[in-house]
Amino acid sequence: xxxxxxxxxxxxxxxxxxxxxxxxxxxxxxxxxxxxxxxxxxxxxxxxxxxxxxxxxxxxxxxxxxxxxxxxxxxxxxxxxxxxxxxxxxxxxxxxxxxxxxxxxxxxxxxxxxxxxxxxxxxxxxxxxxxxxxxxxxxxxxxxxxxxxxxxxxxxxxxxxxxxxxxxxxxxxxxxxxxxxxxxxxxxxxxxxxxxxxxxxxxxxxxxxxxxxxxxxxxxxxxxxxxxxxxxxxxxxxxxxxxxxxxxxxxxxxxxxxxxxxxxxxxxxxxxxxxxxxxxxxxxxxxxxxxxxxxxxxxxxxxxxxxxxxxxxxxxxxxxxxxxxxxxxxxxxxxxxxxxxxxxxxxxxxxxxxxxxxxxxxxxxxxxxxxxxxxxxxxxxxxxxxxxxxxxxxxxxxxxxxxxxxxxxxxxxxxxxxxxxxxxxxxxxxxxxxxxxxxxxxxxxxxxxxxxxxxxxxxxxxxxxxxxxxxxxxxxxxxxxxxxxxxxxxxxxxxxxxxxxxxxxxxxxxxxxxxxxxxxxxxxxxxxxxxxxxxxxxxxxxxxxxxxxxxxxxxxxxxxxxxxxxxxxxxxxxxx
Numbered sequence: 110x111x112x113x114x115x116x117x118x119x120x121x122x123x124x125x126x127x128x129x130x131x132x133x134x135x136x137x138x139x140x141x142x143x144x145x146x147x148x149x150x151x152x153x154x155x156x157x158x159x160x161x162x163x164x165x166x167x168x169x170x171x172x173x174x175x176x177x178x179x180x181x182x183x184x185x186x187x188x189x190x191x192x193x194x195x196x197x198x199x200x201x202x203x204x205x206x207x208x209x210x211x212x213x214x215x216x217x218x219x220x221x222x223x224x225x226x227x228x229x230x231x232x233x234x235x236x237x238x239x240x241x242x243x244x245x246x247x248x249x250x251x252x253x254x255x256x257x258x259x260x261x262x263x264x265x266x267x268x269x270x271x272x273x274x275x276x277x278x279x280x281x282x283x284x285x286x287x288x289x290x291x292x293x294x295x296x297x298x299x300x301x302x303x304x305x306x307x308x309x310x311x312x313x314x315x316x317x318x319x320x321x322x323x324x325x326x327x328x329x330x331x332x333x334x335x336x337x338x339x340x341x342x343x344x345x346x347x348x349x350x351x352x353x354x355x356x357x358x359x360x361x362x363x364x365x366x367x368x369x370x371x372x373x374x375x376x377x378x379x380x381x382x383x384x385x386x387x388x389x390x391x392x393x394x395x396x397x398x399x400x401x402x403x404x405x406x407x408x409x410x411x412x413x414x415x416x417x418x419x420x421x422x423x424x425x426x427x428x429x430x431x432x433x434x435x436x437x438x439x440x441x442x443x444x445x446x447x448x449x450x451x452x453x454x455x456x457x458x459x460x461x462x463x464x465x466x467x468x469x470x471x472x473x474x475x476x477x478x479x480x481x482x483x484x485x486x487x488x489x490x491x492x493x494x495x496x497x498x499x500x501x502x503x504x505x506x507x508x509x510x511x512x513x514x515x516x517x518x519x520x521x522x523x524x525x526x527x528x529x530x531x532x533x534x535x536x537x538x539x540x541x542x543x544x545x546x547x548x549x550x551x552x553x554x555x556x557x558x559x560x561x562x563x564x565x566x567x568x569x570x571x572x573x574x575x576x577x578x579x580x581x582x583x584x585x586x587x588x589x590x591x592x593x594x595x596x597x598x599x600x601x602x603x604x605x606x607x608x609x610x611x612x613x614x615x616x617x618x619x620x621x622x623x624x625x626x627x628x629x630x631x632x633x634x635x636x637x638x639x640x641x642x643x644x645x646x647x648x649x650x651x652x653x654x655x656x657x658x659x660x661x662x663x664x665x666x667x668x669x670x671x672x673x674x675x676x677x678x679x680x681x682x683x684x685x
Contacts (some may be wrong), residue, residue, distance in 0.1 A: 160186040161241035161563075162195050164234070169273035170303055170360045171251040172232065174420075177223040178254070179208060184243060187236055188215045195243075198629040200233040202226060230415025230422055231303060235674060237629050242566040242674045244658035247303040249362050249370075251420050258282060265345055268294055269366035271420075274350070276307050278357025283349045286365060288340035295369040296336040296348055299362040301326070302422055304659050307352050307359040311336040314347040321346075325353075332480060335371055364420070372423030374416055376448035377533045378432045378475075379425060382407050385432075389416050389423035407598040410631055410672040411648075413476070426475050426535050429635075429646055435460070443470070444539040451481070451523045451532040458521040464511040465641070468540045469585075472497070472519065473506035475535040483534055484524040489517050498524060545590065547636050547649040550580035550613050565654040567632065567675040571624055574604070574617040575675070577634065579649075581607050590636045590647060594618045596675070597630045607636070624677040632673040 163185040172178045187195045195218070197205045202225040209219045222234075228250045236243040255271045265285040274282055288294065298309040311334050312323040324336035340346070350363055364370055369391045379385045384404040401416060405427050416423040428446050435449035441462045449458050464470055474483045485507050487495040497507035511517075523532055549564040569575045581590055590607040592614075593600070605616035618632075636647035651671050 162186040162236050162238050162243045164236050164243040164246045166358070166360070167246060167248075169255060170247075170299075170305075170362050171249045171255045171271060171273055172222060172228065173224075173254045174228045174250050174252050175224055176254070177221050179219065179221050181217060181219045182234070182236065182246070183217050184236065185216055186238070186241070187218045188212070189238070190215075194218050195236040195238050196627070196629070197222075198235045198237060201228045203228075227417070229417035235629060237627075237674075237676050239627060239676070239678050240568050242563075242568070242629065242676050244566070245304070245674075249299045249303055249422070251362065251364065255362065259284065261285075266365075269364070269368075271362060271364045273360075273362055276309075276352035276357055276359040276361065278355055281349050281351035283347055284363070286346050286348055288343065288346055290340050290343040292367065293337065293339045294365060294367060296324075296338075296363070296365045297370050298326075298333050298350065299364065299370060299422070300359070301333050303360065303362070305360045306659070307356075307361050308354050309334055309361060310351055310353050312349040312351075313338055314349065315342075316345045316347075318347060333371070335369060337369075366420070368421070370420055370422050372416070372418075372421040373533050374423040374425040375450065375533060376432065376434045377425050378428050378446050378448050378535045379403060379405050380428050380430065380432045380446075381405050381409060381411060383432075387416060387425065389418065389421065391421060391423075407595065409598070410633060412671060429648070430537065430539075441538060444537075446475075447536040447538060449521065449534055449536070451521075451527070451534070454523075454526045456523075459518060460521075461516050461518045462538060464515070464517050464540065466511055466514045468511050470509045470511060470517070471506050471537075471539045472509075473537045473539075475537055480527070481532045481534050482524045483536075484522040486520040486522070487517060488520070489515065545584060545586050545636070545638070545647050546582045547590075547592075547634070547647055548580050548582055549649075549651065549654065550578040563654065563657075565651045565673050567673055569620070569632075569675050569677045571620065571677070571679050574619050575632075576615055576617055578613060578615045579607065579634070579636075580613040581611075581636075581647075582650075583612065586638065586640065588638055588640070590638050592616055592634065592636050594635075595633045596621055596677075601632075620677065625679070627676065627678040630675055630677055632675045633671075634673070 164182055165185070166183040168181040192210070194207045194210065197220055199222065204223040204225060206221040207218065208221055231247050231249060233245045233247055235245055251271045253269065253271065255273045258272055258274055259266060265287040267287050272284065296311050298307070298311065300307040300309050308326060310323060310325050313321045313336060315321055322336065322338055324334040326332060326334050348365065352359060372389045372391045375388050376385070379387070382405065384402060386400055387403050388400045403416070409427055411427050411429050413424055414427050416425065426446070430444050430446045431442070432446045432448060433441055435447065435458055439460055441447060441460055443462050443464065447460055451458070472485055485497040486493055487507060487509055495507055495509045497505070521534065521536065567575065579592060587610045589609045592603050592606055594603050595601065599621040601621050602619040603616050605614045607614045634649045638645050638647060649671060651673070
């Protein structure tokens, strides 16, 4: 038997040890020993350093559009040692209550989220404290409210219904549902649209478990699977959900209804600061669901957004570029965003634009989260000079250095010759608008000027400027670059710019106004330069940082944007 010394035995042995050792310890070393002891006591008396707040999971992935929803958020540092719970920010106005204030679990908190106005699409939640911001966690707005996975003894479910569930590492989940002969239903997984890397497959079987049909995610775009079927008899069917890569714990929402959640927006883009009339339709309903007059304020980040409607995800692009539709003009100014739709299998859309000798034209499809796979052909004097297949990687683009000043023609096709709902496209056409991309520059640990190692999540105190080290990824342009910043759409004073032929600069950003209480806001940084007498916009690319928040996810989900989530807090917050 192994015996361990008790605390009393250990203390006695330590005293005896020092009784003999002190006799030969020279006096000059006594003050060193005293100093070490005092230093150890000082460190032990210091409060433990709090962990940065993080959100990693939740017990459900959907929220009700108008009624309160109780959710448990799981992560890190959600509760301090003193029991103070992290604040919760939502991209839609809500009231937040903490339901378990007496709980001591630092990594799990239960909240009640109540909408102040009807919510729709996908919303974002972030947790934040005085000194850190969590990554974004996305939630699908669903009505009726989601329910748990029924057991085998429960009666079969009747559509419409929604279920929040997690993928199984080794196996699948089967739901029994009751259908009426002749009715057409849609079953969908909402996964990639809420930032989950689940590779979902839906399989429908009859009452004898014989497979009838199945749906996988799109092989090229990776969009969520959509299964459509018409019931051949009245009775029980079996719907099986699984991740084909057998990764467990991935968040997803299953919805079965007479209406598809995958909506399409026409036109699929709107410029920031402008107002447009947008209409939405779905696979289950060819006529428009309705029209909405939508205004995109300057405080909103560029990127993918959704029309605010419950249980329907109609995506559209929020752009910094002028937006044109195929019916508005056949001759485009450059830069511009062209919105169109392939209405028939053999349709070829065409647009012309003027280009100057020596400039580089960049043409790129912007993903609208649908099955459209674009094919581009560029012509000069009826001679094809370049083509490009959109393919799997949405970051690919057609690039062409213009040999002579003239008018050029661009043809747009659907590579698989498909058409209809879901085959709307959004095409960015740029010249030397962005010969440069701005990035957050890395800093050495010994010279760290950015407050933490996650530059897309920052902390900003009222009494100070925010230092940011910006690097220009130059691509042939070597002129000076003026830097700008907006906090929730309000312009900020920026000290510093990137000088000619220089690659980086540390800028100081000033708050547009003092913030009396701690708040989470969006900071947008961008640049501008002059090329051939034209004022050009230069974006800040945060994708390399934002993607770290989403394991194995290759596309930044809607609402993450290319903006910095920043906690603005009074000065006294630093002392807490």
